[in-house]
Ligand SMILES: NC(=O)c1ccc[n+]([C@@H]2O[C@H](COP(=O)([O-])OP(=O)(O)OC[C@H]3O[C@@H](n4cnc5c(N)ncnc54)[C@H](O)[C@@H]3O)[C@@H](O)[C@H]2O)c1
């Protein structure tokens with residue numbers, strides 16, 4: 001069986017302990033690879049390699065050389081597009097059609113965009129007067145933050161990992177990546193691309209394993225890591241924040257959400273249905289920005305619900321290779337248990353199940369997979385856990401509202417604040433509501449439309465800090481002010 005090893009100092013290495021875990025295909029529940037689990041020893045070796053590369057070849061490289069190499073990394077991903085696609089779909093079960101449009105191209109773009117950006121970022125300078133009349137000049141330069149610990153989730157594995165590694169390397173840092181235990185393959189494969197592109201050994205390191213009492217915890221506790229960038233659940237973010245506090249290390253946290261879609265009667269209904277369909281069901285609902293709460297103005301509520309139901313029932317469930325399929329399994333049977341527990345809870349709490357609510361019948365060869373039905377509910381109380389907790393599944397609850405004020409209040413009532421989608425053709429309303437919804441990312445008449453130069457992140461319990469554009473450069477560099485007395 002295939003083995004997935006750590007990538008440390010430019011070499012694929014196994015764990016000294018011999019500990020391994022299964023990599024399971026969610027399409028059929030079968031183990032297709034064994035993954036080495038890092039102990040403190042491997043994590044330490046990876047951090048040491050990253051430190052040496054930072055002080056050595058990578059730190060000494062010119063900006064031009066570094067950015068040229070990062071372009072080669074992007075080209076390397078594109079050259080091996082089909083391998084990345086195959087690997088990502090084996091780990092996640094997602095439709096190849098989707099991964100070939102979103103995950104893999106963004107994996108490459110994340111290197112190009114930030115390599116170009118770092119070359120064009122201006123420096124700040126201030127002239128000042130001094131009592132002796134000679135004056136002084138201040139200028140600020142950016143220096144790499146150092147060794148960055150990157151901890152990434154399983155829902156968009158390559159996209160979300162490179163979203164951090166791209167800018168981190170562009171800024172001259174070195175990294176130790178701990179991908180999700182569910183989806184280690186593309187992060188491992190990227191090591192080969194790094195090597196071929198001429199990235200010096202030790203710049204990009206990968207350690208595999210779980211979170212608590214495993215590679216994730218060992219990495220965040222390692223005192224020679226200068227900062228952590230994490231995407232995942234809010235509770236994990238809290239744990240990482242505590243570890244990072246020791247030694248005063250910086251953090252960037254992109255966390256969970258329970259995002260609201262607000263659909264006004266003056267919307268273009270076709271657009272609102274198409275966008276809400278994607279935001280609730282794409283990637284089997286496993287997108288942090290997804291809409292699990294839909295609020296619809298009462299006069300169009302019935303029409304909206306019946307149209308969304310009709311569209312959800314047209315989703316084609318199937319494995320990654322099925323070109324007609326646009327809906328894959330959840331990432332794992334364990335995650336399906338969690339999602340199904342909310343499906344059950346919705347019924348207990350008195351929901352009307354508009355569609356779905358269970359497990360689809362699948363052909364024999366897929367019977368062991370993590371399949372679940374796309375599900376829509378109405379009629380729940382706003383206090384039901386189904387409406388307040390992030391489920392991270394292909395489901396949404398639709399609730400009517402009567403006024404703009406009420407819609408905003410409903411959107412803002414939870415402690416999360418990641419994203420929101422507003423559907424209206426009234427431009428004044430669009431600006432007004434966008435200004436009042438408490439979220440880091442607002443889309444009007446669209447969803448998941450991404451310009452990588454824009455600030456990306458969550459407010460409230462959905463995160464700390466922003467990545468994207470110059471905001472990534474802020475996190476991945478230290479500003480140093482030099483004051484010269486003239
Ligand atoms: N805000 C965003 O941009 C964004 C994007 C994608 C996903 N998410 C969130 O991610 C979650 C789904 O991903 P997940 O289930 O993989 O999240 P998770 O928090 O369970 O795991 C994420 C990563 O953290 C590691 N980890 C877990 N416990 C750890 C610990 N104690 N110390 C160090 N590392 C630890 C895991 O092994 C994994 O690599 C959802 O909550 C989703 O909203 C947020």
Ligand SMILES: O=C/C=C/C=C(\O)C(=O)O
Nearest residue numbers: 155163286287288289450
């Ligand atoms: O699941 C969450 C999706 C996050 C997307 C990004 O971080 C991005 O598009 O850069």
